[in-house]
Amino acid sequence: MSKINKVVLAYSGGLDTSAIIPWLKENYDCEVVAFVADVGQGEEELVGIEEKAIASGASSCYIADLKEEMVKDYIYPSLKTGAIYEGKYLLGTSMARPIIAKAQVECALEVGADALCHGCTGKGNDQVRFEGAFAALAPQLTVIAPWREWNLRSREALLDYLAERNIPCSASLEKIYSRDANAWHVSTEGGVLEDTWNAPNDLCWVWTQDPQQAPDEAETVSVLVEKGEVVAVNGEPMTPYNALNYLNQKGAEHGVGRIDIVENRLVGIKSRGCYETPGGTIMMEALRAVEQLVLDKESFEFRQTIGLKASHLIYDGRWFTPLCQSLLAAADTLAQDVTGEVVIQLYKGQATVIQKRSLNSLYSEEFATFGEDDVYDHSHAGGFIRLYSLASRIRALNKQK
Template identity: 85%
Template sequence: MTKQQINKVVVAYSGGLDTSVIIPWLKENYHCEVIAFVADVGQGAEELNGIEEKAIASGATECYVVDLKEQMVEEYIYPTLKTGACYEGKYLLGTSMARPIIAKAQVEVARNVGADALCHGCTGKGNDQVRFEGAFAALAPELMVIAPWREWDLVSREECLDYLAERNIPCTASLTKIYSRDANAWHISTEGGVLEDTWNAPNEDCWEWTVDPEQAPNEAEFVTVKVQQGEIVEVDGEAMTPYNTLVYLNEKGAKHGVGRIDIVENRLVGIKSRGCYETPGGTIMMEALRAVEQLVLDKSSFEFREELAVKASHLVYDGRWFTPLCKSVLAASEELAKDVNGEVVIKLYKGHATVTQKRSDNSLYSEEFATFGEDEVYDQSHAGGFIRLYSLASRIRALNEKK
């Protein structure tokens, strides 16, 4: 499909500088009708307020705002949590987990309006271009994908602002923006500015949601979480939907400075990037689920779940959600989570979420067997035969070497 054959394109619109430029640029360079699509993934009212009017003022014919908050937590975040996925040991995949549902909803809008192309505002340096286009390829291979940052000759924020000014298109963006931020219900990320030099410590401007742990309350707060089949269904005695659970725990965690990380990660495209990520509620959720797993999963099952976590973290980070392998990993973790039922108490204090109590009807922990005191259920002499068989291969190898 060529530029001349594009009649209608749906662009993923955020209301920021880049996507405000993209709408008029598409009209001028592809001579097509532009439909704006906005995904509400919990980024907050400030970003969404007046966004439809802003899109129309930029040149869009229509603007669709789709509420994806509850679905994102229930169908993307909760399944990922069951795998234990944590990219490179620290990152809870905040931006990554939102991309599949955004791409899927964008495709649905495109089909509903009869569009023949999709457009995103991702740069050619980042991961998101791969995540969006990988999803588009799996869900709508017949639709053309337009990536303006890989085509146009605009190279700076100043040029983008000049582009809009020349066309009398209003924009609230300015040259004073220092950081690049991405927010959804799960997390907020901050990149750029002082963080581009890894020797610079992050300042308070790098953190948006969470209180500085040093300034957090001096008194700990405890939350009680109920888990059923690897999903949090109740907090502090109240049943909540997945999204409302996350909102509640975000508020609790942020107040105590929970969920801050400052990392340098390996992007899919080969570039290392530094970011400050805040995931207060997600950090609490992860601690709760892992605590119940410790009680319920046997050694081999837990080891396999850890393998799934590594695999899932790369599948989600690399934008391979809509693949057979990802479906298989999610199915395996779903099976393991069937017995992950229990209750956990978590202490929130000065940036830490610490499990202090845990119990489960499916617990494999037995005080009778584990005690250091006298017991009537375990004959310690039986361990000798077990160890002899367990180490038999090593024994045979050593005997062979002596020969």
């Protein structure tokens, strides 16, 4: 082990990071500072977490409230790109990692640490996301990844390790599912989901109502969008986090935002997960609806290209790269006219846009009408089509020769 004096650990209070604290002290003979990121995972996850970290051997515990910043500076910019990974995943875990890593680095620099540590396994995406951010923000700091070093390979081994050291832990031997939660989503993996032929059971969904059990009466919400950002819901101005929190509640009541997918991890392994993103689904529908009114064909096509590329960069942990920041800037430029109001109907798992309007709309009822109008001469279309299909016409004539 290289000589480490002080390390800042990304600490969640769960079994893994509780075992990591004493393991670091024993194997690196260093001081361990626990860093907790509040990204909206729920108050119950934070209750007593400082005391738990100290009891596990940490010298101190820092808790950073990142909820508002995460939504404003990470989720909203991502929304503008339209990033959806592999057609379905709204990148709930991925979008939280850059801000957690950034705040962890800031904590390490503030306390004079010479190393960073995370509890990600060697099979997942998060190890890449954290360490990619560390490399971009503080390459001088050593990174320690215990799951790639220690010989503790099971939940039972971790519990025995803590018990041998008389370190209290509320975790039990049975852990059916692996979950990650933040203000944007909740993910559930493991258990019955490891067999793709098994349908998800009720335990796979922790946030949203079963659509079949959702209210029989539809509910509508009005979403005001300014320059690609949700600024008000039902006529009430809200901060980004508060808007998301409100829409989460409404969407969850109606079973909105559930997906069950098998995705391609960056490390090459396929994994299955049930993801719940109720408020995010509503926000995404609102932005895309205003885009339909405002963006011309080529701009919308380019925005789709940005979204596809951005989804992979965000998923792969490349937020702090010039390419990702360039794509975010391009999406922000396109979003300058994406201002309007959208009414969305929530009903048994669906969020359906039923009304939309914008002062910047390129839609013209005069041009689009099937009735008689004075703004479009049908006879003009013939010349346009002849020029538009000229290459095909020349190719066919050549074949005839």
